Amino acid sequence: MKYRFFPIIYKVRKCLVRKFILGCILCVMLVVHTGCVATTFPMHDPIYPASGENITFSIEASSSEGIDRVELYELVSSINAAGTVTTGTETFLTQWNLIGSPSSTTRSYTKTGGYSANKLVRYRFEVTNGAGRTRSHDVTFAIRPYPVPDQPVPIFIQGDVDHVFDVVFIPDADITNMTTFRGHCKGMIEDAVLDEPSVEDWCRQFNFYINPDTGVATDYDRIAIDGLHQVPANWANLSFAEVKVLMHQNNLRDYASGGLFSTEQQNRGTMMHEAGHAMFGLADEYPSGAHWQASEFPNNWSTLAGAQADAPSRHKTTADAVQMGTSGWYKICNSGCQMNNSGLVPTNYDEPCDDRVVYAIIDNAINP
């Protein structure tokens, strides 16, 4: 039966449908408004600048409410050999007023002549979105040379040490070009850790350092002859860090032991695989690796039934549960997951691993 033969019912229904649709749209708009102010990715280049060297500060910002304005501030503090800090005053550097509130923007500013020695620099971007809400994001780094002996040098610091993941890049004694090494450290930050899709949303929860002392990586196949990795002389001062990565130049069969792992300096995939173990407690997803079942958000299961039972609540189906070789351990991530891969190019964590990553980031911040 057609409504047009009953004009009143037709009008009432049409009106209800309109109200229903309008109500839904309003609800969505209301909920959207309580979402994220903006997503912000600040960076500076070079990552560990020498005194007097030009430094470029940049930010990638995006917001579903558009970006109206970006402001940049600096705070320069002095630090002496004892590590005593004399804090400066924050000053305004520049701002960009964006026409048409674009949903994303990339802005950069070069500080010609950089900063003098014995300085800690904090730069802060303040992003105002189209709804007038602001997000502030600051990063602290040291100017080279860093005056505090035997201390890891802060190169990209965002939060209190106890509440974030701390990553120390240790140069191997085989590194012949420290500029190249520092470039790879920057690459590990922006193209590996903070570029991982499940990590990038939480990018403020990570600190990065470069160690002043070198270590020596050995080859897994030569442990019996050459011994384990030689830790740097200031090892005790690195104990606080969740990740201690020994970055070397020579081609080795890399391994982890005693809280230290090695990688060729360009291997972002190895970095992310090992970071998966060291920061997030992820187990291996290949047959001859290290396996365990975490009690919260595991990525390995000791039984097929367990993996199948958890799969639907972990973005997968029961059919995704497979044994890793003949190990007696099971997984539901796909074969492209970073915990099944290492090497040059990062492959990202699959969704079940994402759950664990986010759990660990929140747990570290809330229950340090």
Added chain:
Amino acid sequence: MRVTKYTTFLLVIVTVLVVSSGCATVMRDQKFASNRKKVEKNTPPFDPAYFRQADRKHLAIFFEVKDGRLVLSDRPAQVRPARMPYRSPTTGDVVVVYRDAGGKQIGRYAISDPVVARSCDVDKGRKGAVARLQKGTVEILVPYDPEISTVEIAPKEGKFTSFKVGARIKSGLRLTN
């Protein structure tokens, strides 16, 4: 356009589908926004003087590996700057429990087995491998707490081995003070 029962039905279904999927995305975004807010609010700003703060420290207790087994070293415990790194109690293949002299548990966490070398270098056609260390030194971290008397270490769901570490901690503290 003529509005029929059929077109109304379709319109409502499409709207419900679009809105519910939109709502699911929005709810996910909102949950993320609220979690991120909570996390960032709980994370104080970086304090450049952090590493000089005397109350932030932890202890390393040393063990020797003899024939693949852990033996408590004679070395005094070492006081180290800053708090110990984040250790989840819920993941890892070895559990560490530390107790006071009365046997009361002070804390526990889980880590990757410290008595192995694990190569996950599956690059260039290599295969991952895990080898148990037969010799060497292992350090186990615990919070800075002079009350810690024993440390128990066990493979997950395995039998705990208990080590009396109180004397090593006391001698380590004497060296520092």
